Amino acid sequence: MIPGPSSVIRVGLMILVAVVFQIACLVQIRVLGGTADITPLLVAAVALYAGSVPGAATGFFTGLLLDLALGTNLGASSLVLTAVGYGVGRYREQRDPSHGLTPIPVAAAATAAYVLAYAAVSFMLSIDAPVSLLVVREMLITVLLNALIAMPFFAITRRLLRPVLLVEPGPRARRDSTISSGPIGLRGLEV
Amino acid sequence: MYDKTVRRRRAALLIFVALSIGLLTVYFGESASGGLHAVQRGAQEALAPIEEGASRAFKPVRDAINWAGDVFDAKSENKELKDEVAQLHEDLAEAQTAQREAEQLRSLVGLPKDELFPQGTEPITARVIARSPTSWQSSIQIDKGSGAGIHEDMPVVAAGGDGGGGLAGTVTSVSGGTATVTLITDESSAVSAQVMPDGAAGIVRPTVGDPSDMLLDFIEKGRPVSTDTTVITSGTRSDRFESLFPRGIPIGQVTEVDAEERELYQRVHLEPFADLKRMDFVQVLTRRGVEQAQVLVP
Numbered sequence: 001m002i003p004g005p006s007s008v009i010r011v012g013l014m015i016l017v018a019v020v021f022q023i024a025c026l027v028q029i030r031v032l033g034g035t036a037d038i039t040p041l042l043v044a045a046v047a048l049y050a051g052s053v054p055g056a057a058t059g060f061f062t063g064l065l066l067d068l069a070l071g072t073n074l075g076a077s078s079l080v081l082t083a084v085g086y087g088v089g090r091y092r093e094q095r096d097p098s099h100g101l102t103p104i105p106v107a108a109a110a111t112a113a114y115v116l117a118y119a120a121v122s123f124m125l126s127i128d129a130p131v132s133l134l135v136v137r138e139m140l141i142t143v144l145l146n147a148l149i150a151m152p153f154f155a156i157t158r159r160l161l162r163p164v165l166l167v168e169p170g171p172r173a174r175r176d177s178t179i180s181s182g183p184i185g186l187r188g189l190e191v
Numbered sequence: 192m193y194d195k196t197v198r199r200r201r202a203a204l205l206i207f208v209a210l211s212i213g214l215l216t217v218y219f220g221e222s223a224s225g226g227l228h229a230v231q232r233g234a235q236e237a238l239a240p241i242e243e244g245a246s247r248a249f250k251p252v253r254d255a256i257n258w259a260g261d262v263f264d265a266k267s268e269n270k271e272l273k274d275e276v277a278q279l280h281e282d283l284a285e286a287q288t289a290q291r292e293a294e295q296l297r298s299l300v301g302l303p304k305d306e307l308f309p310q311g312t313e314p315i316t317a318r319v320i321a322r323s324p325t326s327w328q329s330s331i332q333i334d335k336g337s338g339a340g341i342h343e344d345m346p347v348v349a350a351g352g353d354g355g356g357g358l359a360g361t362v363t364s365v366s367g368g369t370a371t372v373t374l375i376t377d378e379s380s381a382v383s384a385q386v387m388p389d390g391a392a393g394i395v396r397p398t399v400g401d402p403s404d405m406l407l408d409f410i411e412k413g414r415p416v417s418t419d420t421t422v423i424t425s426g427t428r429s430d431r432f433e434s435l436f437p438r439g440i441p442i443g444q445v446t447e448v449d450a451e452e453r454e455l456y457q458r459v460h461l462e463p464f465a466d467l468k469r470m471d472f473v474q475v476l477t478r479r480g481v482e483q484a485q486v487l488v489p
Contacts, residue, residue, distance in 0.1 A: 016241075020238065020241050020242055020245050020321075021245060022324055023242065023321040023322060023323070023324060023332075024241075024242040024246040024249070024320060025252075025253060026324075027321075027323070028253050028257075028469060029253050029256050029257060030468060030469070031256075035324065037324050039324070052203075052204075053199070053200055053203045053204075056203055056204050056207050057203070059207070060207040060210065060211065063211070068230070068231050068234035068238075069234060069235060069242070069321060069332075070321065070322075070328070070330060070332070070371075071231055071232075071235060071330060071332070071363075071364050071371040072323060072328045072330065073215060073218060073328070074214045074215065074231060075211045075215035075216075078207070078210070078214065079208065079211035079215065082204070082207040086204050086207075115325075118325060118327065119327065122325075122327035122328070125215075125219075126379065128378060128379075129378040129396055129397050129398065129399050130396075130398050130399065130406065131398070131399040131400055132398045132399060132400040132401035132404065133400075134400045134401045135326050135399060135400030135401075138326060
């Protein structure tokens with residue numbers, strides 16, 4: 001990502017819109033007893049297209065805004081989403097995924113990591129009440145719903161980020177197929 | 192060059208993690224009037240108009256999607272509701288008789304009349320503008336704050352899915368134009384309650400992750416509790432524990448009673464009357480009964 005105020009403003013606005021949309025609208029739409037959560041999706045998408053450092057920064061500020069807006073434990077969401085952003089960014093830097101369906105497993109893995117890590121942090125901080133097994137079902141539904149909306153969500157994020165990206169992500173150039181016929185020693189060469 | 196990139200990347204991660212842990216530590220260490228809490232209240236105040244706008248703008252979409260889901264449940268629910276209406280007619284007749292008798296008795300012994308819900312309260316209706324997306328913290332933001340006369344610890348009620356309603360939570364944080372309500376399904380919630388009509392008292396606690404199943408603990412085994420009975424706030428007042436809620440706010444209906452052999456107490460499951468999954472409006476009860484009846488928890 002090109003460092004500068006343009007990138008900061010662009011990503012900042014995306015964070016604001018995603019957080020407000022999540023807590024004011026999306027959380028009230030229940031499908032099969034669960035809800036989609038676009039905050040880990042945004043962090044994963046930015047990390048996938050921009051790398052680990054922008055991913056971690058997006059995770060931190062998304063979590064911070066989420067905790068500020070909801071009045072929940074300040075820092076808990078930031079901690080978890082920072083780790084999610086960094087993890088997805090490192091995956092992109094090491095593996096350079098180019099498959100068109102990459103957003104789906106990335107979204108599912110990022111959401112699963114987020115809900116599990118957030119549950120662990122919540123347990124460590126203050127959970128005294130008994131916990132229902134329905135929590136697990138709700139987590140699974142969130143992961144499933146996020147995987148379902150991953151393709152359009154990542155496409156929109158990519159379009160919005162495109163002007164500030166250093167390298168335009170896209171399908172890797174396909175190599176020409178090697179020629180398997182011809183004399184031994186010259187196989188693979190144009191003769 | 193490679194080392195520099197790696198160092199920069201690791202440094203960024205460390206800084207963000209350290210900042211998060213630092214925020215958590217300070218936030219837990221300070222009181223509700225501390226600096227971070229004040230920043231949080233300021234942020235909520237600033238975001239409230241945007242959240243309210245988004246909540247209003249997307250309400251038709253939200254309702255349309257939720258309606259589609261509700262249609263599947265409507266058929267079975269219809270029969271249950273008809274049975275319930277018939278039962279409620281009987282209950283109403285009994286309640287009216289009991290109320291008339293109680294008023295006569297109260298006038299005889301000179302008890303203050305305004306101690307109970309809803310007579311002793313002044314409700315302020317507020318719109319829900321945001322809510323927590325996780326099951327681990329159950330809280331909502333409303334669009335009224337101290338400017339409308341709302342203060343911390345005031346009880347909040349909400350409508351139920353079948354037209355009734357009941358206790359939803361308490362106000363835990365207030366700014367000028369917004370307030371945070373911690374719901375009774377939050378893990379930190381505990382409400383002193385009584386089973387009606389026999390008056391067995393206990394504490395209502397949530398089951399994290401299942402807002403339709405709450406637990407009424409500390410009901411002694413000797414006190415029989417039957418299903419379908421109503422649980423209300425007891426409004427206890429003692430030197431050690433004072434209830435935040437006025438007496439008489441309906442909480443829920445008993446759905447199941449576990450009586451384990453080895454336990455001293457029964458474990459009573461109840462379903463809250465308030466529809467805590469979907470709330471567009473709530474009412475904050477801004478005036479409590481001054482002289483609450485003293486009901487001791489056994």
